[in-house]
Amino acid sequence: MTELRAQAVDPPTIRPTLVRAASRRLGAGSATVGLPLLGVVVALTVWWLVTSVFQLIHPASLPPPQDVFRSLTEYWPLLLRSTGATTLSTVVGFLLSTVAGVLIGLALAASRRVERMFSPLLVAINAVPKIALGPLLVVSLGWGQKPILTMVFLLCFFPIVLSTVTGLTTTPADLAELARSLNASWWQAFRKVRFPAALPQIFVGLKVAMPLAAIGAVIGEFQAGEAGLGYQILQFNGVGDYPTSWAAIVLIAAMSIGLYFALVLVERLALPWVRATTSSR
Template sequence: MTETTGTRAGDAGAERETGAPAVATPTTAPAAAAARRGAGSPLAVGLPLLGAVIALAVWWLVTSVLELVHPASLPPPQAVWKSLTASADVLLPALGTTTMLTLVGFLLSTVAGVLIGMALAASRHVERMFSPLLVAVNAVPKIALGPLLVVSVGWGEKPILTMVFLLCFFPIVLSTATGLTTTPADLAELARSLNASWWQSFRKVRFPAALPQVFVGLKVAMPLAAIGAVIGEFYSDMPGLGYQILQYNGVGDTATAWAAIVLIAVMSIALYSALSLVERLALPWVRATTSAR
């Protein structure tokens, strides 16, 4: 009883000191410990590796044992690995180029998407004015814009970053606006009862409560960023993996083209996993306060 009273008094003192509501982030010890065990358990690494082994086994059976697909369309995994090692001096620098363009485009999309989502959440009139336009832009087939982007913004990085931006920004906008407009009623009432200003309420209640939704949009957008970078490289002179796919496929070297595709998949998995780690570190209370599978 004394410990509970002291905790409440500490929260009240923090509220008086900052002039804003102190949002409690309940972290029960069993839930937090279970979350840490789940993150560091062998299954967290073993199951993804098992899934990769199963996928490779199916690929090998389909192409090498059952021969259901012609090698010119889908080479067996051993041929792709041989081509990857033989062309590593070309593919690995291309991987670095594509990764850099993907990250830069994703960061630009994140900044713009969060700001646009905040604007939509702040005003119903703004949302009604611009939501149809955002939906229309998102509905346009992005691959059809590739040649037009080269004409509009020129060669180099600009058309690639523009393609990444066009593919990424909509889920980030939508998740940000949704998170900011679905603040839990008890937290919103707490902010009102303490006479918090709009900025204090936004900084201490609304935005922290929206962060899980924001990260959902970011995790949806991350693979789309890789897709956008590759599509942009199809119409650019940047020597990324998309450019190499076209070059090797054009000379009939489908094994090396598939090696580039495998590198794109590995890059996407690595970037998605890094983003999930950032979410886990930035929002430790989410796994501790929600039911875990």
Template sequence: MTETRTRSGAAGTEPATVDPGPVATPPGATASRWSGVRPETVGLPLLGLLIALAVWWLVTAGLGLVHPVSLPPPQDVWTSLTGTADVLLPALGLTTLLTLLGFLLSTVAGVLIGMALAASRRAERMFAPLLVAINAVPKIALGPLLVVSVGWGEKPILTMVFLLCFFPIVLSTATGLTTTPADLAELARSLNASWWQAFRKVRFPAALPQIFVGLKVAMPLAAIGAVIGEFYSDRPGLGYQILQYNGIGDTATAWAAIVLIAGMSILLYSALSLVERLALPWVRATTSAR
């Protein structure tokens, strides 16, 4: 509270104010602003990685519970990775590119299909069983058929990625658009908003957290689809290299390719989570304190 005093002088009496000092910052304000760059954000994943490597070394080289042909120790995989980097790194770039392309295609198609199902109950009842049936088909069984149907090259890979990714995106989009909070929907009606205004200002923004859940589920599936597609393609991606090196008995290099696929999936998932954090800054503030 500002304290006022009077002081006398030749010119009369004038008020004097006492500076209350710097305003205290609410506790936790700075921490919440920089919560995304806390040390444990990087330290805990690294600790988990070290624990996984230690367990891997223990069951292979340490205790010999697994034969090196089935699962080489981490040092052998690292040696193979550095020795064949000129082959595996270009393969990693190709697999990453095809994974992203297939994921983008499935995202566009999945969101549009989900919007159509959410807009019409008849369309949902008509096509939802068909979508479930397509999703239930074992995708690896479609690999040889895709080569016959769409030919060699990138087409079977992108098709496999699409088949694995689109269903969770469709489901999350339709669920998000049909579960708009009642207070927001009532607010749009009270303002006499048109269907498009309500969709653009209320329904779609409210569905974005649910849509991102489907996207994060689909991202690892995109990497799986790309590798399965490369099993039946002539493109020398990581899936192709796994088959080649495993065929000649070089399991260490095959496992090195698998490690690269895992690392690629982690990076793509982390990038998608960062996009979600930047695009939906209100979600963390309104849902939890994590």
């Protein structure tokens, strides 16, 4: 009886299936971590070969990675504080852009007349080179956080507006018909159908905007900063310390990667049904 119960609970045909499933999960997890690390190793190797072995690029343009790493360790406290300042500006500016971009997108999606009235203006604002506005922002807003946050906002709000409008105006026909058949009010249809259906598209705009927010923060620090990685790049370039400037650039890249994947994690936690209802390669 004990043997029959054991076979019923754990038949021999189940064990290979469980092993294969566990192996696939382990392989997927290893690939998620291992492949990005492999990419970093390849990039560092190419960087080292180009700058140290073959010396194809002048050190003033691109210092060897070992010099950049030496500067990173030497100025680590200063660069760490600067990374915190740039990260704060990036996140605050991104959140402000998200709130304003979604609200503007809601207004444009709610009325065809409003969309036709203001869409050309938004396109014109987005087309203006933002770096040209830097001196004007300093004159009007002064030094410090205000012009930096404004630069972040100007760079990354347009993709959020565009993705919000696209998501809200492309509700699947079957879902819209279901809401009408249930006699849902406008608010009920928006809250239960249109906005949830638009969230995947909105997150596309957010993921486009996040790296732009980091770019905007650095440009703002170039123009009006008193701290931050952009400010340190200007300072170290001014004294000819190019490895330390590149150390700051590396930290900007690392910060952008971290913020982007934090946003991807938020998307997966907020929209678990997207991965379950869409196919992947």
